[in-house]
Amino acid sequence: MKKAAIVQFEAVHEEVIPSIDFYLKSVGYNTGSYLNRNIYKRKGDFFRDAGFEKVNYSYVTIEKGSDWAELMETVKGDEGLELLVLNTFQRKSVVNWSLNFDIPVIGIVHNPLLFLAIPDIKNILKANKNIYLLGLAPHVASYLIANIPFMQDRVGFVDPIVWEDSSREDKIRVIDEGNTKRALSIPGSVNFKNRDYAALIEQVHLAKLRGMSSKNIGIRFLGGGKDRADLIDLIQDKGVNEFFDFSEVNEQGFVPYDIYLSDLKNSSFLLPMFKTSDIAYRTYKISSVISSAVGNSIPLLGDSWTNIVYQTSGVVYNTNLLSDKLLEISLLSEEAYLKLCNQAKETKYNWIKRSIAQLEQATSYFESKD
Structure with a gap:
């Protein structure tokens, strides 16, 4: 199988990671996730408490500039890595970090207003055809396309809804x-x-x-x-x-x-x-x-x-x-x-099916460029 890395810089939005992990595995990728250690310090281990035992993840320190550099070397050192997925892709620092990789990048945009406010973001996207954007709902993807129409073929969505199944019969x-x-x-x-x-x-x-x-x-x-x-x-x-x-x-x-x-x-x-x-x-x-x-x-x-x-x-x-x-x-x-x-x-x-189809479309875009 191919290999992908998922990175979450800020101490938020960790609940999205299991869905990204599941969809990537559904389209043929092994995964490893790196998350800001402050997530664990604030609320505990989401993956353990939610029953996501099959998710391969680690908490890392992401505070100083040297931490960012060390994480970059760690990810780059992952032999055979073919895809980088950045959750919460809406800060200039995260976008700039992604430009140091020569592999395809999928950015998960949670807040399009913050993303679109990044200085020179349109020129960055035009110059870097290896960046693909995913919103977390159809209307989010639509908003992104309406504001950056040249990205129409490089924008999609996935639904962050992969949770452990449980019975609803005793509620x-x-x-x-x-x-x-x-x-x-x-x-x-x-x-x-x-x-x-x-x-x-x-x-x-x-x-x-x-x-x-x-x-x-x-x-x-x-x-x-x-x-x-x-x-x-x-x-x-x-x-x-x-x-x-x-x-x-x-x-x-x-x-x-x-x-x-x-x-x-x-x-x-x-x-x-x-x-x-x-x-x-x-x-x-x-x-x-x-x-x-x-x-x-x-x-x-x-x-x-x-x-x-x-x-x-x-x-x-x-x-x-x-x-x-x-x-x-x-x-x-x-x-x-x-x-x-x-x-x-x-x-x-139905939402899981449509999300897998969207991720297949994203990975197919990168394959068509090879």
Whole structure:
């Protein structure tokens, strides 16, 4: 088999690596991954805790310039390496680092705005035909092409949804006080800028006034974040404490992976809760909520705009009518819920197929240049 190296410079986005690893192996590559050691220091070992035993990875120190140089020598010293994949390919320093290799480079672009703001990036891409870009959703790839149209044949996408398969048949869970309830979760750092928590709390309040019981439904926030304390205050002020819960954080303010993954997999639904006015996650970025839902075959509870963009499985609500769906979900039968789970599994299967096809297209581009 051919050989590829995957590198993650920043201490983020490690959850994408198993998907890249899987897709590369599906198109005939052996892989090895190098990740910033600070990922492990902050949250623990994602690969171990998530069950990715077949991923070949190592944590390396990436802080000083000498660390970057040492990593370059390590990767270059990997005999027979034919492909370099750089996750989070959107900083000038990472792009410049990649130019020191004479093998094909695939850059995974998480934030096109940061990538397109790199000085002289268009000339760099024109001069280096061995660089291929992948977004993490079709709309991200489309945004890249719209802004750098000469790259149309060198842009694609892959869905970061390869997670360990697990049954969804036991997701009416005992959460507290012996009550079984639907467990709705919101992954990600608590940040008022990115999600409409105020609207969620208001809709929970409205559903409570219409008879929704905390014995049947609960909502958990799975991340730390700078606004977590303010969110707790907002929930208390509205008088809906009994519906909400928070995953435990460590001393650094992060939710460790063993806790995060357990709470995630015990979720009945995931909620993106994007603001109605927020175009970022619907035009040029993706959210880990979407990939976590699809990757774990968890139905999504999302607004109509988000559903149009991502075409996921789950329950769709109209703006300002989330309370209706919350009440409905709190009374949802097991048969109806399992039907949603089966649809979610089908979505995951189809997205994996399309991602493998996209990566085949990328590697075929390099082979056509030989």
